[in-house]
Amino acid sequence: MGKKITTYVLLLGIALGVLGFFVATAGFHLPGNNQDYEPTQPIAFSHRLHAGELQIDCNYCHFGAEQSRHAGIPPANVCMNCHKFVTAPLGAIQAEDKLATKENRPPKKVVSTEIAKIYDALALDSEGKPDPAKQPKPIEWVKIHNVPDFVYFDHRAHVNAGVDCQKCHGNVGTMEVVRQVETLAMGWCVNCHREVNKIGVNGKAVQASQNCTTCHY
Amino acid sequence: MNRRIFMSVHECEEDLLGVVKAVRQQGLKIVDIYTPYPVHGLDRAAGFGPSRLPWICFVLGLLGAGLKVWFEFWTTAQDWPINVGGKPWDSLPAFIPVTFEVMVLFAGVGTVIALFIATPLYPGKKAVTPFARTTDDRFALLLEEEDATFDPDQVRMLCERYNAVRVEEREEKY
């Protein structure tokens, strides 16, 4: 009897072990492959809201993509183009308005906690005025799409050739938190270069180079 | 089903060759012969047919060479042609060395695997020797007592004429 129990326990253990192994290795990537990387950013910026719902053009914020190698992370000033005026969700502002009417006082400016972080970074007070007590400091965004140092990817060439941002970055407009969709492995780049030489980019014929020196120098 | 086996053990290859020829003349059925080393001429004497392993070797060699030529051509000229030192995409002469090596590898390793399967031999297999010293210095001839016409005494006398050092009969499952 004791032996039987031992056998069952052992079998169960093995089964659990195998299950655990598959669970643990399900997210396995080869070294250097950061597919599905989804870090938490210092500000809970929603691409779904901005790029998806509000239909803001990618190039509005990532204006470097057309003119330089790097698409760039927009400086906080770019945020302020809108967020000088848009400071909180509509609901919060309406609530404050209601409250102010009730209390019979002028409504206070409502700044959501996330937008307040932008103000903080630019050393502004809650009214959007420079606050001499604060020091401007950069927002420490976490880089998601990263290629190794020996790879020279150029946004300019791709954007001007008409490649959609989504081709490499996935449908960012649906992502609350941005995640790396593609592998960004060399084969992924090369195979796209091969494909577009046959079918073109959005109907336009292109010549995508497959020379090593296109990316490596 | 059981069968009766008649075994005769000899001390040297000349005796073995002699007795094998003699039993063959008598039309007796040889089950197997156990020897410490490959005795030349015994295959003909015992009437064992030739092995088909050379064909396996040949086919595998051709397969290896063919696959390799195709693979080299495909990788360098088709899948991703890269200009290396101005050489043509399909540099067939440069592919010969590797093709040859892969041919030998396929043929050699494949034949040995075929041998292991055909014999069969595999690691950890338990050896069943009819007589302990057949891997040392004894030659054992195993005959099958097919039917009633097999006269053990007569065969024993035949074997002893060729200096059989031991003669034995046993039942065997098969």
Place this chain on the structure above:
Amino acid sequence: MADVQTGLRKPWILGDKSLTQVSQDICGILERKPTAMWWTAFLISLSVLAVGAAATIYQVATGIGTWGLNKTVGWAFDITNFVFWIGIGHAGTLISAILFLFRQRWRTSVNRAAEAMTIFAVICAALFPLIHMGRPWLFFWVFPYPNFRGPLWINFRSPLVWDFFAISTYFTISAVFWYIGLIPDLATIRDRAKPGIRRRIISFFSMGWDGSYRSWIRYEIVYLLLAGLATPLVVSVHTIVSWDFATAIIPGWHTTIFPPYFVAGAIFSGFAMVLTLMIIARKVMGLEDYFTLRHIDAMCKIIIVTGSIVGLAYLTEFFVAAYSSNPYEQFVFINRALGPFAWAYWTMVTCNVISPQLLWFKSVRSCIPMVFILTIVVNIGMWFERFVIVVTSLHRDYLPSSWADYSPTLIEILTLLGSFGLFFSAFLLFCRFLPVIAMAEVKGILSYGKSTGHTETSKELESSTKPGHAKAPVGERELEGASA
């Protein structure tokens, strides 16, 4: 059949051995405890290996700059050692395969040790292309495997890729050939061994070999096929190694004579190394009856032939350089003979061309210490041959501005020594744990050259005595055999 060929020929195995005596002699070595001499030799080899390993680890950890190479001389000790060891590794398969095809009976005494030597030498050789890489941990990039780079394949036009395939094939086929040859002998050891862990291990590897003649037929065919495959393979391997140089454009490398020249050189050095090892082994392990003066004599003759081919190749190289009227080519050869590495060149000529000529004399061939010294001299010479080819061609090539000298660092020298440590450690272990002489094959040639007395006696018995003549002993043996 044996009675037809006997009489005039002398036996290869001395001492009028019986079949069981062969098993006794060869297995006895493995069944006894190792001698003090074996321990001494093994510990020395192991220490040398440890020092070499330390040097290699330091090199891999720090950078290949710990070797004395420079921008002009990119290869020196590394590829010299590689070609040297590969050359040593050629004798084994040559003895096993080519001499088997030529039905040279004397090969049976040396083929097992020579094959083992081949395997260890190829391991030593394969080590050098690996550790000479700037990034040895990425060595697998030389293999065409599917990958996430496109996939990006490899350059099948590169002789280094050919090398990779040639060496791995050669190693695999040699190892398989060696193992196949071992199976019947392992069965012999198994059946002699006392029950216990040793017997279990040997039994595992003997693959249930039982000496059935049906197996022997297939076995013999496979052995013949492997020999037939290994013969062109052995020629191809050193040919490909020589193409490392011959397909390059560097004067002194770029020459069509290299393949035959390298193959002859490989056999030359390989036979010398087999002789070195076997002369030690016969003494230490008491194998004088199996590895006789006649064997030494036969091998010395091959050394003379191959040594002379090598000498001819040296001359031909000079002739071709002179005839080419290519200034770079001519310079390289004059520079070899008279330039800064002239000492290496003349060491090579002395050791490889002049010293083997002594073997023309029967008295030298039958003097074992003399042969022993000459085989070592030949191997020194053959190491220098590769050194001369690699270094003197590189150090002064086309543009005089980039001419440079080369001298090895301590790390390089220790790495070379370490490879010897590895080789001898492995060989000594082999001598301890596996039969040094192919028993099944030696048994097959025992009757060769012997007086046919036994056969005649049996014939006599056949005619004169009645059946059942062999009496008492049979009964005894029956008892003995009953335990099986």
Place this chain on the structure above:
Amino acid sequence: MPVTVGAINTAAVSGIPAASEGENYTLVLYPKVGLGDGRHAYNSWLQELPDPVTKVTWDNYACLSVAAARELGVEQGDVLRIAAGGSDESSTLELPAYIQPGQHDKVVAVAMGYGQVSSARFVDAGPEWILRRPTVGDNGLVGKNAAPLLSLEGGGLRYIRPGVSVSKTGRKTELACTQTHHTITVPAELATADTLRRPIVQETTLAAFLKDPHSGQHHFHVFEGDLYPAEDHPYTGHRWMMAIDLTSCSGCSACVVACQVENNVPVVGRDEVLRRRDMQWMRIDRYYSGEGDEVDVIHQPMLCQHCENASCENVCPVLATVHTDEGLNAQVYNRCVGTRYCANNCAYKVRRFNWFNYLHEDEVENLVLNPDVSVRSRGIMEKCSFCVQRIQEAKIEAKRHGEPLADGAVKPACQQSCPMQAIVFGDANNPDSQIAKLIQSPRQFRVLEEINVRPSVHYLTLVRNRTEEEGSVHHG
């Protein structure tokens, strides 16, 4: 095109005293090409820049003529004591000898700019390993300061000091030299008469050139046809080529430093140079031609020739060096496993190997790394890329603006920095480009053309400003 040579202002040199007689030598102090008077001594690039003539790095030395060295029984590297009278320490200098053909027999020349306190920072230069030798001398500095031997005369510094004595100290040091064979001829004892001079530089005199613009050319057995089908590798887009005018090149080595700066080429330190492992992608080969002390100097900038039939590419097992469809010989660092086969098989020996992890040794240098070029780690081959990062940038910018790539839009660092404009780079498939015209020049030749590697770097014959048609020009 006639060439006029301005009259030499002899008045300017009248102040130099005549060479001293007997045992005494005249000491000539000169500012170093790279270091100047020492103001650049903290700069490792310039410390490792080979002197345009002696090719020595990381040291100063006393140059003696061949005859003077013979007279004093001095060999290269013997440490000499140069005493300029006076008993104080500052008037003597101990420096290794360098034997300089073509120098005046009674002159001992010493470079200024060494022994500077700022060079103490190179004490740790170079890779760290057990057999390494230091970059700085016994004094903890690079070289010896020759400034105390300057004299003040008439309110001005005099760089020339007659009456110095030169003696051997009996010690010897090695000089870290990037080139150790100095002539274009091979050693006489190792050659037959017609193979003595290597036909790797074409030179002629002005007189001969004016008569025949093709003068000085070697006539090789030119390879007719090809074993391989040419249609496999047509160069239909850009075809990058370079031309280097040997007549214009003065050997100043600005290109060498420019290339080093642009391409993140590491500084390796004195010991590594001694081991002949200098890393500069571009080097200037300096050859003496002529007999004894009467020598001509040839400067031949040598860089990756980007051969169409590149011998390095065939031998790489892992496709780390391959050809692009614009004629570049690409070196892919991240694919390289470091067999060094390519470097061995390079006829020009222009490939450089990272024997150790070189960069990151010098903090100041690391601050000026070019972000557009990968930093190579150890075990990797590297070489001139024709500044492919600049090519890529220019191509993408031209495409962005929708314009064709203009001739001259891509300038590699060497061309950009060449004060003599001896280097021209461009697209040879563009018939209007400067390079397309230069490769049609009657002076055009390619080094080692006879081995059919088809280099993309063209040279223009060196024309010496001489009136005689033969002069000291030796034909191979």
